[in-house]
Amino acid sequence: MKSAQHASLISQFAEVVGADHVLTADEAISAHLADWRRRYRGAAICVVRPASTAEVAAVVRACAQVGVAMVPQGGNTSLCGAATPAPEGDAVLISLSRLRRVRAIDPANNTMTVEAGCVLQTLQEAAAQAGRLFPLSLAAEGSCQIGGNLSTNAGGVQVLRYGNTRELTLGLEVVLPSGEIWDGLRGLRKDNTGYDLKQLFIGAEGTLGIITAAVLKLFPLPRATATAWLAIASPTQAVRLLGDLQARFGALLTACELVSDLALGLVRKHFPGSQASFSA
Numbered sequence: 321m322k323s324a325q326h327a328s329l330i331s332q333f334a335e336v337v338g339a340d341h342v343l344t345a346d347e348a349i350s351a352h353l354a355d356w357r358r359r360y361r362g363a364a365i366c367v368v369r370p371a372s373t374a375e376v377a378a379v380v381r382a383c384a385q386v387g388v389a390m391v392p393q394g395g396n397t398s399l400c401g402a403a404t405p406a407p408e409g410d411a412v413l414i415s416l417s418r419l420r421r422v423r424a425i426d427p428a429n430n431t432m433t434v435e436a437g438c439v440l441q442t443l444q445e446a447a448a449q450a451g452r453l454f455p456l457s458l459a460a461e462g463s464c465q466i467g468g469n470l471s472t473n474a475g476g477v478q479v480l481r482y483g484n485t486r487e488l489t490l491g492l493e494v495v496l497p498s499g500e501i502w503d504g505l506r507g508l509r510k511d512n513t514g515y516d517l518k519q520l521f522i523g524a525e526g527t528l529g530i531i532t533a534a535v536l537k538l539f540p541l542p543r544a545t546a547t548a549w550l551a552i553a554s555p556t557q558a559v560r561l562l563g564d565l566q567a568r569f570g571a572l573l574t575a576c577e578l579v580s581d582l583a584l585g586l587v588r589k590h591f592p593g594s595q596a597s598f599s600a
């Protein structure tokens with residue numbers, strides 16, 4: 321019975337997204353079913369790869385009609401198992417990686433409207449080409465997607481100045497669990513209309529809907545940056561130092577990261593040729 325239901329779902333998906341984008345073969349889906357550190361491994365009815373909001377909505381509607389669970393997946397970099405389906409194999413994995421259009425960049429309004437599957441680094445580059453900064457930056461930026469950043473409310477290294485992904489977001493487009501599309505793609509900063517529903521979906525890890533597009537804030541490109549590498553003896557000293565730096569530089573201070581001796585030791589061990597900058 322279940323296998324008939326699964327087969328029917330697979331053929332409905334094929335009609336919506338094309339058979340090439342409904343993956344069932346082990347070798348095609350295995351990378352989607354585990355996290356990068358191989359700590360979690362799951363199973364799925366199939367991996368479906370819609371290319372537009374309308375296709376995501378049609379896939380969600382088909383799942384909702386028969387009560388089948390869905391797991392949205394972006395770049396699969398979050399390392400805590402939330403993008404991995406459960407081992408029972410009763411869920412459909414929806415990959416957002418084909419929703420990768422930058423729909424619009426508006427330098428006058430300092431915004432860009434982008435689809436959920438855009439890789440973070442491509443958005444930083446698109447903003448820079450328009451003479452603007454999109455400040456979200458983290459080590460997974462070459463493969464994580466903005467939909468995943470929004471769904472985890474990612475922070476990255478420039479939180480001190482620009483805030484988490486939530487603070488960088490003006491509007492969202494979301495496919496709800498029913499398959500309806502919620503259009504909240506607004507670029508207005510002074511927006512005080514009613515409930516701010518987008519906040520529910522940011523950081524919700526896909527539990528309330530699938531984010532398909534977002535309006536993001538852009539900033540002026542910094543003319544110059546300077547990085548200082550300081551040796552300190554304790555986290556208490558680091559907190560004091562941060563306070564001093566904030567008092568002197570205010571909003572000009574973009575990042576302050578505490579790197580432990582243990583972490584530096586691992587870098588020295590695993591990256592041949594790297595050297596200790598300071599003696600102990």
Ligand SMILES: Cc1cc2nc3c(=O)[nH]c(=O)nc-3n(C[C@H](O)[C@H](O)[C@H](O)COP(=O)(O)OP(=O)(O)OC[C@H]3O[C@@H](n4cnc5c(N)ncnc54)[C@H](O)[C@@H]3O)c2cc1C
Nearest residue numbers: 394395396397398402465467468471474475476525526531
């Ligand atoms: C090396 C490394 C460094 C990192 N550094 C930082 C850091 O400095 N700061 C920080 O905050 N985080 C950091 N992270 C974690 C980071 O938040 C995630 O890697 C990234 O934001 C997840 O994006 P993703 O596209 O890979 O999402 P995935 O891992 O694919 O998914 C993450 C969650 O979001 C859901 N999801 C994905 N796409 C959508 C969507 N379109 N709609 C609804 N739900 C969706 C998934 O179901 C899952 O629950 C780091 C990760 C790595 C690997």
